[in-house]
Amino acid sequence: GNSVTQMEGPVTLSEEAFLTINCTYTATGYPSLFWYVQYPGEGLQLLLKATKADDKGSNKGFEATYRKETTSFHLEKGSVQVSDSAVYFCALSDSKAAGNKLTFGGGTRVLVKP
Amino acid sequence: DTAVSQTPKYLVTQMGNDKSIKCEQNLGHDTMYWYKQDSKKFLKIMFSYNNKELIINETVPNRFSPKSPDKAHLNLHINSLELGDSAVYFCASSTSGSSYNEQFFGPGTRLTVL
Numbered sequence: 001g002n003s004v005t006q007m008e009g010p011v012t013l014s015e016e017a018f019l020t021i022n023c024t025y026t027a028t029g030y031p032s033l034f035w036y037v038q039y040p041g042e043g044l045q046l047l048l049k050a051t052k053a054d055d056k057g058s059n060k061g062f063e064a065t066y067r068k069e070t071t072s073f074h075l076e077k078g079s080v081q082v083s084d085s086a087v088y089f090c091a092l093s094d095s096k097a098a099g100n101k102l103t104f105g106g107g108t109r110v111l112v113k114p
Numbered sequence: 115d116t117a118v119s120q121t122p123k124y125l126v127t128q129m130g131n132d133k134s135i136k137c138e139q140n141l142g143h144d145t146m147y148w149y150k151q152d153s154k155k156f157l158k159i160m161f162s163y164n165n166k167e168l169i170i171n172e173t174v175p176n177r178f179s180p181k182s183p184d185k186a187h188l189n190l191h192i193n194s195l196e197l198g199d200s201a202v203y204f205c206a207s208s209t210s211g212s213s214y215n216e217q218f219f220g221p222g223t224r225l226t227v228l
Contacts, residue, residue: 106154109155
């Protein structure tokens with residue numbers, strides 16, 4: 001079956017530090033890959049996505065590149081802000097699976113301190 | 115304008131009771147989902163409906179019964195609530211047809227079973 005593994009948190013950083021959250025996946029088909037963000041007390045919001053190998057998704061200074069050879073989709077941001085404190089979820093949607101369900105990683109809590 | 119809304123936001127109830135959570139989307143999407151987020155933030159698909167038809171049922175106990183009166187609504191009824199049902203339940207919606215379509219999430223319903 002499909003699965004997503006991401007680094008456990010919490011990750012604690014100072015403002016303007018570099019952030020990396022590792023994400024690897026296994027899938028039976030040709031997945032699309034997503035990063036969702038959940039701010040405290042809110043639902044999930046799509047941060048970025050990539051739909052095929054070597055695609056790079058980017059948004060709000062965050063980037064992730066779809067690496068088929070290493071089955072990875074690591075999230076990076078060069079200079080984090082306090083407002084980036086949230087839980088980040090890596091997810092995949094498999095074109096071979098019915099219903100377009102999202103399979104999520106366990107989430108990584110990020111805390112950015114001033 | 116709220117895209118995906120859920121009611122109630124908080125639900126506290128006793129074991130053995132029956133309760134419902136409502137979800138509505140005004141995005142014109144034809145596919146809706148229910149996800150469960152446990153206390154460790156792990157997210158898992160429960161159900162998916164496409165145009166009022168059940169597409170995904172992820173081995174959820176039959177105490178959980180989704181109902182979709184039309185494609186803009188997907189309600190979740192839970193019978194004989196148990197302590198382990200305590201979680202945050204998220205509704206989501208998307209257009210069908212492709213695994214790379216973004217899912218839009220509601221704000222969540224925090225269910226506490228005492």
